[in-house]
Amino acid sequence: MSLLSIENLTKDYSTGGKTFSALHGVSLYVNGNECVGLIGESGSGKSTIANIVAGRVSATGGTVTYDGSLLTGKRVERSARNTMQMVFQSPTDSFSPRMRLGKGIREGLRYLSDLPKSEQEALVEETMRRVGLPIEYKSKHVTEISGGEAQRAAIARAVLIRPKLLICDEITSALDAEVQEQLIELLKELKREMGMAFLFISHDIRLVRSFCDRVYVMREGVIVEQGGVRSLFEHPEEDYTRRLIEASYLQDAECEG
Ligand SMILES: Nc1ncnc2c1ncn2[C@@H]1O[C@H](COP(=O)(O)OP(=O)(O)O)[C@@H](O)[C@H]1O
Ligand SMILES: [Mg+2]
Structure with a gap:
């Protein structure tokens, strides 16, 4: 099937x-x-x-x-x-401009919320590293980075749960x-x-x-x-x-x- x-x-x-x-x-x-x-x-x-x-x-x-x-x-x-996860044309469809990227990416885990906070954080960082984003970007907003970086962040958010x-x-x-x-x-x-x-x-x-x-x-x-x-x-x-x-x-x- x-x-x-x-x-x-x-x-x-x-x-x-x-x-x-x-x-x-x-x-x-x-x-x-x-x-x-x-x-x-x-x-x-x-x-x-x-x-x-x-x-x-x-x-x-x-x-x-x-x-x-x-x-x-x-x-x-x-x-x-x-x-299943979705990535859009515009990164602002994935991330609110007011939210820091670390939090925005972590939202990809909302269905796995029984994971302890420290493990969620470790997974976010590991995934950011995997898609080629510096960990410091956790505190940035989507408006402060390039379009390509923002799509990497959207991909990180989408693949956190290994869809x-x-x-x-x-x-x-x-x-x-x-x-x-x-x-x-x-x-x-x-x-x-x-x-x-x-x-x-x-x-x-x-x-x-x-x-x-x-x-x-x-x-x-x-x-x-x-x-x-x-x-x-x-x-x-x-x-x-x-x-x-x-x-x-x-x-x-x-x-x-
Ligand atoms: N919310 C909506 N209300 C009315 N018409 C819509 C709406 N969303 C899409 N359409 C229309 O449906 C058709 C298909 O749109 P869409 O699926 O966005 O096409 P594509 O992604 O291939 O460009 C278009 O003619 C579009 O104008
Ligand atoms: Mg379209």
């Missing part, structure tokens, strides 16, 4: 008396220890999927099953999501190319060490290609194509996918001047 299994997921948003269907029956799965990419143009529904899995947005229809528990419907166990699933929603898109590469290297190492699975959302085809095993392509709330990264990016079947790939190469060329 897959770690995460999404069947026929739908989502309608209602705003100002109008209903907009953001997802039209999406099915996908992520196996344990597998790294699955989700790509597609802006507004195609990627974040909606991530937010439904993480419990930040409710589904309209369909089912989400995670690690043997049903996450959709009325009676979801509180603990069902304890082994089975890490959902990453555009976590590199605010960073420059060199910092992006470093962050992906860190994720690769952590994946090797901890063996977690990823749902990795990115519009950066190059990063998805270097990091993921399989990929789903989304357009207007529908998965239009899926496959292993190599075959999909080398031989896309859909014109839409081909255009996404070409657009990412154009972006690269512009960045490199």
Whole structure:
């Protein structure tokens, strides 16, 4: 059985008396220890999927099953999501600007609060060291460090509990190319060490290609194509996918001047 299994997921948003269907029956799965990419143009529904899995947005229809528990419907166990974590595009979605980073990172342990304070502190420090952050940063605020450092802190917070699933929603898109590469290297190492699975959302085809095993392509709330990264990016079947790939190469060329 897959770690995460999404069947026929739908989502309608209602705003100002109008209903907009953001997802039209999406099915996908992520196996344990597998790294699955989700790509597609802006507004195609990627974040909606991530937010439904993480419990930040409710589904309209369909089912989400995670690690043997049903996450959709009325009676979801509180603990069902304890082994999944999410990292966002903006570090301020992970950390309040008023909170010191040490405390913010330690919040990743809220489900393991029976751990003695001293052990929590030791784990925070060990994890900060592991992601390449100086321990002194415990007393800093997220606004006082660089974007790349802040994402390392968000990753530290997310991996404290050694999650089975890490959902990453555009976590590199605010960073420059060199910092992006470093962050992906860190994720690769952590994946090797901890063996977690990823749902990795990115519009950066190059990063998805270097990091993921399989990929789903989304357009207007529908998965239009899926496959292993190599075959999909080398031989896309859909014109839409081909255009996404070409657009990412154009972006690269512009960045490199
Ligand atoms: N809270 C919301 N209310 C109304 N519409 C929304 C809301 N969140 C997202 N949408 C719409 O749903 C569609 C999918 O959004 P999203 O999942 O954020 O796409 P992506 O992450 O692929 O850019 C977009 O058209 C977006 O405008
Ligand atoms: Mg998004």
